[in-house]
């Protein structure tokens with residue numbers, strides 16, 4: 001990587017820790033430019049959005065008549081998936097089957113929040129438990145490969161498990177918590193490569209894995225975008241983009257109604273993701289995923305830039321907690337502390353050092369952008 005002078009966006013807090021970021025004359029980054037040019041004009045988190053999605057909701061209900069459930073919703077226990085479940089049921093009167101994928105890393109708080117939503121709304125829950133030995137093997141392979149996105153195995157399992165379940169059980173409608181409000185800045189591929197590029201996953205596992213993955217949920221992004229979408233007819237609905245979705249209000253609403261408890265940070269429902277985002281990537285790779293989350297909140301008017309700068313300037317976890325979590329993750333993955341430390345000290349690599357299908361995926365993403373399905377920046 002060539003040396004580049006430090007620069008931070010004058011509108012959000014994305015900076016040159018994202019190696020491909022660009023800035024215009026005002027000092028605005030390409031995420032900010034894209035937000036105003038492509039996302040905001042096409043986004044209606046208001047009465048108009050609700051009116052626009054109503055016909056689809058009525059169609060889902062009509063097709064679901066006589067069945068136990070009319071749609072499928074994946075729940076992690078995090079705010080987005082909890083709130084979308086609540087919205088689907090209370091605001092739109094949908095009758096979802098709730099799907100949870102247990103990767104072995106649920107935090108206690110995450111489990112308790114799932115229970116509160118399920119019981120509070122009287123919903124049916126199915127849980128798929130990923131084979132722990134396979135999960136561990138794939139996670140270890142990713143650590144040994146030295147790529148930054150070591151949360152790929154978990155992310156891949158969560159995504160694949162629900163879409164494979166939908167295809168198997170003939171669910172045509174999957175409602176997700178994906179949303180512009182907290183995710184309109186999608187960090188660069190250098191930070192977070194596609195977890196669903198199974199060519200990439202299999203290459204890393206072939207080199208560093210030790211046991212076959214026979215039951216691990218795998219759904220390739222190309223299969224998902226073609227076979228599942230067009231042959232199986234599975235439609236994915238980002239319901240939160242059609243209603244007002246303000247993080248603070250959503251937390252308050254869920255807390256008051258269900259006793260749902262907030263996390264200090266997005267994605268902390270998984271103890272592994274918390275470790276990965278607060279320790280592994282900032283300390284080993286020098287980037288802090290909070291920059292993307294907080295920038296999304298700045299762009300969507302939920303936070304000021306000064307508040308975000310203040311938040312990002314303090315470490316996410318104190319040193320004692322980080323040391324404890326480092327030891328916990330090492331032990332759980334079957335490594336000694338020196339072994340895990342040696343991996344941490346190893347030379348950093350990029351997803352480009354391994355086989356991947358980036359060319360085909362990018363081509364697909366460009367088609368999605370032309371069709372207006374994807375409006376975020378991918379690079």
Ligand SMILES: [Zn+2]
Pocket residue numbers: 009010011012013014028029030031032033
């Ligand atoms: Zn910006």
